[in-house]
Amino acid sequence: MIRRVMAADLPTPALLVDEEIFEANIAAASALLRGTAKTLRPHVKTHRTPALARRQLAEAVIGVTCATVGEMEVMADAGITDLLLANEVASTDKVQRIAALARRARVTVAVDDLAQIDALSAAAQAFSVHLDVLVDVDVGLRRCGLTGERQLLEAAAAVERMPALRLAGIMGYEGRLRASLPDRHEKAKSVFRTLAEVCRLLAVAGYGVDVVSGAGTSTLLEAVADPTITEIQAGTYALMEPDLEGLHLPFRCAVAVAATVISRSGCRAVVDAGRKTLGCEYGLPLTIEEGRVAVSISEEHTVFEWPGTPPPLGTIVLLRPSQVRTTFNLHDRAWVVGRDASIREVAVEARGRSQ
Amino acid sequence: MIRRVMAADLPTPALLVDEEIFEANIAAASALLRGTAKTLRPHVKTHRTPALARRQLAEAVIGVTCATVGEMEVMADAGITDLLLANEVASTDKVQRIAALARRARVTVAVDDLAQIDALSAAAQAFSVHLDVLVDVDVGLRRCGLTGERQLLEAAAAVERMPALRLAGIMGYEGRLRASLPDRHEKAKSVFRTLAEVCRLLAVAGYGVDVVSGAGTSTLLEAVADPTITEIQAGTYALMEPDLEGLHLPFRCAVAVAATVISRSGCRAVVDAGRKTLGCEYGLPLTIEEGRVAVSISEEHTVFEWPGTPPPLGTIVLLRPSQVRTTFNLHDRAWVVGRDASIREVAVEARGRSQ
CATH class of the missing domain: 3.20.20.10 (Alanine racemase)
Known part of the structure; x- marks a missing residue:
């Protein structure tokens, strides 16, 4: 969806x-x-x-x-x-x-x-x-x-x-x-x-x-x-986290971070999401569709190695962050994607409200 | 100051x-x-x-x-x-x-x-x-x-x-x-x-x-x-980061996160700042005045061991985060503390502006 x-x-x-x-x-x-x-x-x-x-x-x-x-x-x-x-x-x-x-x-x-x-x-x-x-x-x-x-x-x-x-x-x-x-x-x-x-x-x-x-x-x-x-x-x-898989819980991961391929070289693809938009406390993010784990991450970049040819510049890649709680805390808003492909913006209003 | x-x-x-x-x-x-x-x-x-x-x-x-x-x-x-x-x-x-x-x-x-x-x-x-x-x-x-x-x-x-x-x-x-x-x-x-x-x-x-x-x-x-x-x-x-010490740079660390002791037990003191307010990519935070490194951290807590008696409940402890860039990105505002003990609020306006 x-x-x-x-x-x-x-x-x-x-x-x-x-x-x-x-x-x-x-x-x-x-x-x-x-x-x-x-x-x-x-x-x-x-x-x-x-x-x-x-x-x-x-x-x-x-x-x-x-x-x-x-x-x-x-x-x-x-x-x-x-x-x-x-x-x-x-x-x-x-x-x-x-x-x-x-x-x-x-x-x-x-x-x-x-x-x-x-x-x-x-x-x-x-x-x-x-x-x-x-x-x-x-x-x-x-x-x-x-x-x-x-x-x-x-x-x-x-x-x-x-x-x-x-x-x-x-x-x-x-x-x-x-x-x-x-x-x-x-x-x-x-x-x-x-x-x-x-x-x-x-x-x-x-x-x-x-x-x-x-x-x-x-x-x-x-x-x-x-x-x-x-x-x-x-x-x-x-919302679930990949870290909880293996516990036989009746829940599935509901969260993705969409990122764009902004650079590619050889088998390397770099997307425009990093530690400032992805909580990484339980590991590096992975691509949802291919299950590919990132090889490195910095503040605004995550690097993937893509056997064969990486996707073209501008491709949207869906990432699964390892930690949902710290990921939400980095965003001002989330987009709820409905069954009918509708999207609705919701404000992460308590983000930053640690005081 | x-x-x-x-x-x-x-x-x-x-x-x-x-x-x-x-x-x-x-x-x-x-x-x-x-x-x-x-x-x-x-x-x-x-x-x-x-x-x-x-x-x-x-x-x-x-x-x-x-x-x-x-x-x-x-x-x-x-x-x-x-x-x-x-x-x-x-x-x-x-x-x-x-x-x-x-x-x-x-x-x-x-x-x-x-x-x-x-x-x-x-x-x-x-x-x-x-x-x-x-x-x-x-x-x-x-x-x-x-x-x-x-x-x-x-x-x-x-x-x-x-x-x-x-x-x-x-x-x-x-x-x-x-x-x-x-x-x-x-x-x-x-x-x-x-x-x-x-x-x-x-x-x-x-x-x-x-x-x-x-x-x-x-x-x-x-x-x-x-x-x-x-x-x-x-x-x-x-603003500097502790990670850069040892490079003989003419810069000093200018950033602190003030936290309050909210729980204590034996030699343990727990303060009300954690991964949602402290960037930890280069290590756990330390207390500025005592140079004490945290023993653990979670989203809203950092735990210190305090040889002897930990400070009383309500004490303000000044923490030095290991990573300044991700720390700022967690806060909506910072307080600039002047030489004359004035404080001025500044907005971290580009926080969350990774798009």
């Missing part, structure tokens, strides 16, 4: 989303969750695009997950009214912006420090709102989150003490568990076991744990089968 | 430029070129920021170098009237946009294919403008550019044939030659030798070569000493 549409002469590099695949991925995620009591809260860091996020609000989807306050504000502006910040904040201005958001959306925030709890409580009181809080558990990523029993209980107690805060539950994120990771099933189970233990710890101490939020696309199947997880934060599922 | 200013409570992550260092770098570049007949044409891909580009128009600077047509348009809008596109184009729309730019600026374009020459000529005629052309020479980067004598002569002849085009000279870029590259001096010399040979080839065939454009910051000292190069395309010199 995307190939047909390139006749539309979009200036390259152009970020494209295959609508048919995007919708099939959303339907497949809903199907996976059907019959479970679990909900999906798609992580919008994947695309930072409200027009795509709104379409993910499907069956079993209660709201979205955000990584930054800026993302939350953009999603609230787009009419999304249930927001989780799966991240910590420690600046006065951001705490106040979160409280301001709670005037127009249900807002849940992660915490892993008593100072954050104090600041959120003060801001919530000042803004006459209440905030739901998840205690963040370090399940092995060694980034944010608490580990010790004493610390977890202290955090829960601190949240409960604050009249403007409600202890909604816990969260824990493990990072991507690739298909190539030999003990990935054990790792996923160990993550969910840790969360189950924290649930028990808090329950024994008398705290209610309604929400156990976690899991990404790489652990989505395990999370669906797990009895502890109540809410899944996966985001990449809707 | 930057440290003092953080009291101003900029939301983090914030991209900062130390004005004193930026100005000293510009003055040092002018000093290097003084007494030579060479000119500097700063590459604006470094920062994509017209307000910074305009300040680089100092002694011995005749105009700017751009990587994309979008960058050229933004720089022309900012009043810069001498633009080199050190890159090839092969789309009708871009060729026309280049010709349109030539109505309000002196425009030079690189070519490495007869089809580009035809297209540029047709567009220049249609817009009643003339374009200066540099024949792009592949000096070893294996990206764009011509190599064979026959091809080079054919390209020169084709440009000369076109009434709306003028053969201004040649260009060749070698990529970054790091201090760690054992044969970097020989590599640089070989690049300049190649360009000198192409000059002779074209001169013998009766073509004038006024401009020999090339060199980046990593070969700036060699280019200044070289008799062939007439115009230097360096850009990074004005």
